[in-house]
Amino acid sequence: MLEKYRVAVESCGRCGKCIVGEAGYICPVQQHTGGFDHYVARGRNQIARAILDGKLEYTPELIDVVYTCLGCKSCYEQCGLLDHHTGQPAIDETKITRAMRVDIVREGKGPLPALKAVDSNVQKSHNPFGEPVEKRSAWAAGLDLPKTGDTVYFAGCYASYRNPKIAKATVAILKKGGIDVAYLGEDEWCCGVPELWDGNASLAEELIQHNVNALKVAGVKRVITSCAGCFHSLKTDYPEIIGKLPFEVVHSSEVIADLIENGKINLDTEIVKTLTYHDPCHLGRHENIYEPPRNALKAIKGAKFVEMPRNRGNAWCCGGGAVVAVAFPDLSKDIAYDRIQEAKGTAAEALVSACPLCENSLTQAARKDKMEVYDLSVIVAEAMGIQI
Numbered sequence: 001m002l003e004k005y006r007v008a009v010e011s012c013g014r015c016g017k018c019i020v021g022e023a024g025y026i027c028p029v030q031q032h033t034g035g036f037d038h039y040v041a042r043g044r045n046q047i048a049r050a051i052l053d054g055k056l057e058y059t060p061e062l063i064d065v066v067y068t069c070l071g072c073k074s075c076y077e078q079c080g081l082l083d084h085h086t087g088q089p090a091i092d093e094t095k096i097t098r099a100m101r102v103d104i105v106r107e108g109k110g111p112l113p114a115l116k117a118v119d120s121n122v123q124k125s126h127n128p129f130g131e132p133v134e135k136r137s138a139w140a141a142g143l144d145l146p147k148t149g150d151t152v153y154f155a156g157c158y159a160s161y162r163n164p165k166i167a168k169a170t171v172a173i174l175k176k177g178g179i180d181v182a183y184l185g186e187d188e189w190c191c192g193v194p195e196l197w198d199g200n201a202s203l204a205e206e207l208i209q210h211n212v213n214a215l216k217v218a219g220v221k222r223v224i225t226s227c228a229g230c231f232h233s234l235k236t237d238y239p240e241i242i243g244k245l246p247f248e249v250v251h252s253s254e255v256i257a258d259l260i261e262n263g264k265i266n267l268d269t270e271i272v273k274t275l276t277y278h279d280p281c282h283l284g285r286h287e288n289i290y291e292p293p294r295n296a297l298k299a300i301k302g303a304k305f306v307e308m309p310r311n312r313g314n315a316w317c318c319g320g321g322a323v324v325a326v327a328f329p330d331l332s333k334d335i336a337y338d339r340i341q342e343a344k345g346t347a348a349e350a351l352v353s354a355c356p357l358c359e360n361s362l363t364q365a366a367r368k369d370k371m372e373v374y375d376l377s378v379i380v381a382e383a384m385g386i387q388i
Helices: 004-009 041-052 062-066 072-077 093-106 111-124 157-162 164-174 195-196 201-217 227-242 252-261 292-296 329-346 356-366 376-383
Strands: 152-156 224-225 248-251 274-277 304-306 352-353 370-376
Touching: 004 041, 041 062, 041 093, 041 252, 041 329, 062 093, 062 157, 062 224, 062 304, 093 195, 093 304, 111 195, 111 252, 152 304, 157 164, 157 356, 164 252, 164 370, 195 201, 201 227, 224 227, 224 252, 224 274, 227 248, 227 352, 227 356, 248 252, 252 292, 274 292, 352 356, 352 376, 356 370, 370 376
Parallel strands: 152 224, 224 248, 274 304, 274 352, 352 370
Antiparallel strands: none
């Protein structure tokens, strides 16, 4: 699969803009692995080129390096080589990395053991945690959500199994705003993000086909999800793999901001706190959604909003992306801790994100510093006076 990206790989001139940019150092992984080039985009491209030219093969050591990439797309944001047709950066390291991982799996050399366990869980119970299938819809008990309708809420695995307050808050906000949502329940499977990133392309496609078919059966016209990873996979990865989808995909932050702007919901319950916002990579750099979450936070009565120095396209990753949190947990925690220290530097009392994985990674890193970490839907529900 790497051959598909040969032109991009060979285009890299090793200029170094993927190392240091306008907001300082670019790659979180490189900064936590000694600063060596093989952990940053220009070095990864040299490795990819050598593999394409038959000068290198995938050894265990090299495979470890390939699986450290967070897929945060920060290097893409800074890349100075532009495509003359699109005006966008010509080298997308996330696509190159994913292609390498697919090739590693096809050669029978991957994914890494911890990721094989995740894939096994997904195959057996349709979630990466190995939790019982019937537990997926436990958060929706008593909500009487139909399984069919024009608008379906796609909760995702983290909100279903690890932080159900996110799913409950999102549905409560949507209902309060006059949006009737359906929910697939146990027919919702993992969106496939772990497999899209660990190289198990066949399992990823199986999950994609199932979810699309289930959504078609539900008669959906619009899918709303509060997970940035699910959002990016449904909106961008799914069509790239199986073609145009017969429904729209939107992130809950877009819907919430729209409901506020149109007076459909009111955030009248005071939250007297200083808040800052962490841009999830899959929502921000991957999908260019930056303002809706900020607009929602600025509408909270009594709250003061401050920005971290690295924000929007320059935002630092939470450390959990592209299955790095599973494969290299210590590296992931160190990167998340960096972000918490940056948030502390703003004098914010609480850090808000719009992705359950980011919320999970940052919550663990924030424990030492006793900083509150919220998902956007949860703090908005609180500002609406909704008890979750």
